[in-house]
Amino acid sequence: MILSDGKIAHSYIVQDMYLEEDIERRLEMLGMTTGVMLTILNKKRCGAIILKVRGTRFALGRQIAAGIEIGEINNEK
Amino acid sequence: MKNDVHVAFIGNPNCGKTTLFNAYTGAHLKVANWPGVTVEKKEGALKYHNNQYKLVDLPGIYSLTSYTMEERLSRQYILEDEVDIIVDVVDASSLERNLYLALQLIELGKPLIIALNMMDVIEERGMDIDLHRLPEMLGVPVIPVCARRKKGLQILLHAVAHHKNHPRKDSIEHQHEIKEQKSRHRHNHHKDTVxxxxxxxxxxxxxxxxxxxxxxxxxxxxxxxxxxxxxxxxxxxxxxxxxxxxxxxxxxxxxxxxxxxxxxxxxxxxxxxNKDKESQSTDKIDTVLTHRYLGMPVFLAIMAFIFFLTFTIGDFFQEWIVQGIDITAGVLQNLLTSINVSPVINSLLIDGIIAGVGSILAFLPNIFILFLALAVLEDSGYMSRVAYVMDGLMGKVGLSGRAFIPLLLGFGCSVPAIMASRALENPRDRLKTILITPFMSCSARLPIYILFSGMFFGDMAMYVAFSLYVVGIIVAIALALLFSRIDKSKSSNTLLIELPEYKTPNVLSIFIYAWEKVKSYLSKAGTTIFVASLLMWFILHFNMNGMVTNISDSFGAYIGKAAAPLLSLAGLDVWQLVVALLSGIAAKEVVVSSVSILYGVSDINSVMGTSSVVKQLANVGFTQLNAYVLMVFCLLYTPCIASIVTIKKETGKIRWAVFSVFFQLFVAWFIAVILYQFGRLLLR
Known part of the structure; x- marks a missing residue:
């Protein structure tokens, strides 16, 4: 599924990205590499999202969030 | 000097480089809690152990592969040969992400020290960093510091002094327990490559x-x-x-x-x-401030509260200053009369300087409160959240939410706001943002709003002034939409911004920031406004035959009367106001000082001063509607000279500066005419 479809307060694994190369590289440099775990903190109806990855919070616009494929992990603690 | 040791401070955005730089140099460069505050490199000097050090504060970057304008600037500087040693400022509370740039810098091979900043945050959260193992794994010195509390500065400087000529060659211990011969790696670089x-x-x-x-x-x-x-x-x-x-x-x-x-x-x-011991408070605050429905109303409420403070508390103190100016004018007048000064000098001092500069000084408290409130907003960490909250709306007009940060800064002053657009990756977005930023109500428009809404709207004055801030935002956003339609570029909607932890604003740093703004306002009153007042006094009291007794025979009156018909459709064809508007291009506050000189009142903010101006304007049929249209015109028309110069500098093209001048003039005229004509129909 894509990042925009993720649920608030759930964690996921980044599986792939389908974005412009520049944006993809930039996200990777910020630590959003494939296989990394992210947690969705907040999201808006328009698709913008706030997430935490490697201890840092980021806000991502709708189009970026729609271009990141994520996979479920066990969210039950 | 040639023998100076060049030290470059580099690091991720918002990691405290400028705080460290200020701590060393005693400078008061702006610091705040959002990524991208520093957009230009700044230099400072320091003497340590008989050596002269040149410190350079660079805009923050996430990596040495740079995408935005300020990132390119930092990278270019680091790659130049001039830098003797790099101090990589690392935010210890966000170590994982900060280490990426650190590894790139270590690979670059220049002399490097890591300043592990924000150690206080680590301590507060109950986290720990192994300061023995970290430098061992990185092969460079790691010095814990706390720039905010000025801790560790001497040790860092000592390390800089010792390592300035030595590229990294500390032995690296990747893993203690694995002997190299047992490593499965074919490449045996583990001792010398990070x-x-x-x-x-x-x-x-x-x-x-x-x-x-x-x-x-x-x-x-x-x-x-x-x-x-x-x-x-x-x-x-x-x-x-x-x-x-x-x-x-x-x-x-x-x-x-x-x-x-x-x-x-x-x-x-x-x-x-103990890396799990993260602060929970930021997440809790964010559930409200970035809430999908509450986010926008909360933002509007915060802004309304800021302007409420600016008007109410500001006005309270303003009265004191007005009284002070009244007394000064009285004393000066008596003194001038007693020593029989010539009428020309008397008029210059009382009708020119006191009326012009004095009228502006009265607004100092309002300006101070406004900047103080904006500084709290910036220092708290809320700015990045605003980018997220506004992303949906900005996306509809073809910009990313990030572009809202320059607009918000525009409430303070257009010049730094225009420069803040450097953080936008897309050059088209940047240009659009630069062109709409001057439509935001900067602090220089504040005196105009306070004066005219106070004169014409009585108890409703504050709400009328609020409405002008809203008009500014609406016009800016509507024009962004227009530009996007003309540009036809698809909305890229590529918001990507870090949201820092919230922190309690540092009282000292926000007061220093607001004080710096007040100082620059005072220096503007002493330079631009002073000169403009002199010039206004001259063109209003002289014509080809020398000094005139009636101001409507002056040079100024000729100019005003010639240009006034252009504004007749907007109900602003009063020659005095036309002259005031022309003078406002020097700096928007000058409109107020010019009105003061034009209507011959030594203190326009006093009760007598305002009633005199209102009476004179009423005589030419100037109503509340005309006053409102005038304020809207002042909000929208040609930016001040400083903004025009900044637009030229930031776009690199004179054509955009010239475009701004005429485009804003047209927008102001167009909206003023529509407002006035509709207003007349409604009020008939």
Whole structure:
């Protein structure tokens, strides 16, 4: 599924990205590499999202969030 | 000086470089809690152990591969030969992400010290960093500091002094327990290379290093160049082109980044303890401030509260200043009369300088409160959240939410706001943002609003002034939409911004910031406004025959009367106001000082002063509607000279500065005419 479809307060694994190369590289440099775990903190109806990855919070616009494929992990603690 | 030691402060955005720089140099450069505050490099000097140090504060960057304008600036500076030593300021509370740039800098091979900043935050959260193991794994000195509390500064400087001439050559201990002969890695770089990539990548690096040696002889740090060539770095590919398609067959940047982060995970595993003890408070605050429905109303409420404070508390103190100016004018008048000063000098001092500069000084408290409130907003960490909250709306007009930060800063002053647009990656977005930023109500418009809404709207004055802020935002956003329609570029909606932890604003730093703004307001009153007042006094009291007794025979009156018909459709064809508007191009506050001189009142903010102006304006049929249209015109028309110059500087083209001048004039005229004509119909 894509990042925009993720649920608030759930964690996921980044599986792939389908974005412009520049944006993809930039996200990777910020630590959003494939296989990394992210947690969705907040999201808006328009698709913008706030997430935490490697201890840092980021806000991502709708189009970026729609271009990141994520996979479920066990969210039950 | 040539023998100065050049120290460059680099690091991720919002990691405290400028705070550290200020702590060393005693400078008062702006610091706040959002990424991208510093957009220009700043220099400072320091003497330590008989050596002169030149410190350079650079805009924050996340990596040495740069996308935005300020990132390119930092990278270029770091790659220059002038830098003797780099101080990489690392935010210890966000170690994992900050280490990425640190690893890139270590690979660059220049003398480097890591300043591990924000150690107080680590302590507060109950986290721990192994300060023995971290430098061992990185091979560079790591000095814990706390820039805000000025801790660790001497030790850092000591380390800088000792390492300034030594490129990194500390031995690296990747893993204690694995003896190298037991390592499964074919490549035995573990003692001298910070990141050892997988064997297949290391094979390529070796091959490229050999090819570089064969083609270009000895170059400094061939490993770094090889990595850059593998990452398809444009600058390095142009500088050292190689024809080895079997090795450099595609960009391996993705793999290089991934493997760096794999190593960072190893470091974090070994050096960071209790990493789960993160602050929960930020998440709690964010559930309200970035809530999908509440976010926008909360933002509007915060802004309304800021302006409420600006008007109410500001006005309270303003009365004192007005009284002070009244007394000064009275004393000066008596003094001038008693020593029989010539009428020309008397008029110059009382009708020119006191009326002009004095009228502006009265607004100091309002300006101070406004900047204080904006500084609290910036220092708290809320600015990045505003970008997120506004992203939906901005997306509809073809801009990213990030573009709202310059607009918000525009409530303070257009000049730094226009410069803040450097953080936008897309040049088209940047240009659009630069062109709409001057429509935001800057602090220089505040005196105009306070004066005219106070004169004409009585108890409703504050709400009328509020409405002008809203008009500014609406016009800016509507024009962004217009530009996007003309531009036809698709909305990229690429908001990507870090949201820092919230922190309690630092009282000292926000007061210093607001004080700096007040100082610059005072210096503007003493320079631009002073000169403008003199000039206004001259053109209003003289004509070709010398000094005039009736101001409507002056040069100014000729100019005003000639231009007034242009504004008749907007109900502003009062020659005095036309002259005031013309003078406002120097700086918008000048409109107030000019009105004061034009209507011959020594203190326009006093009760007598305002009633005199209102009476004179009422005589020419000037009503509440005319006053409102005038304020809207002042909000929208041609930006001040400082903004025009900044637009030229930031776009690099005179054409955009000229466009701004005429475009804003047209927009102001157009909206003023519509408002006035509709208003007349409604009020008939």
């Amino acid at each position: 990141v050892v990539y997988s064997d297949w990548l290391e094979d390529k690096i070796d091959a490229i290093e050999n090819a570089l040696w064969e083609k270009y002889g000895s170059i400094e740090n061939p490993r770094w160049h090889a990595l850059k060539l593998l990452a398809y770095d444009e600058e390095i590919m142009n500088k050292y082109p190689l024809e080895i398609p079997e090795i450099i067959d595609k960009s391996y940047e993705k793999e290089i980044i991934k493997q760096k982060y794999d190593f960072i995970e190893e470091i974090i595993e070994e050096v960071l303890f």
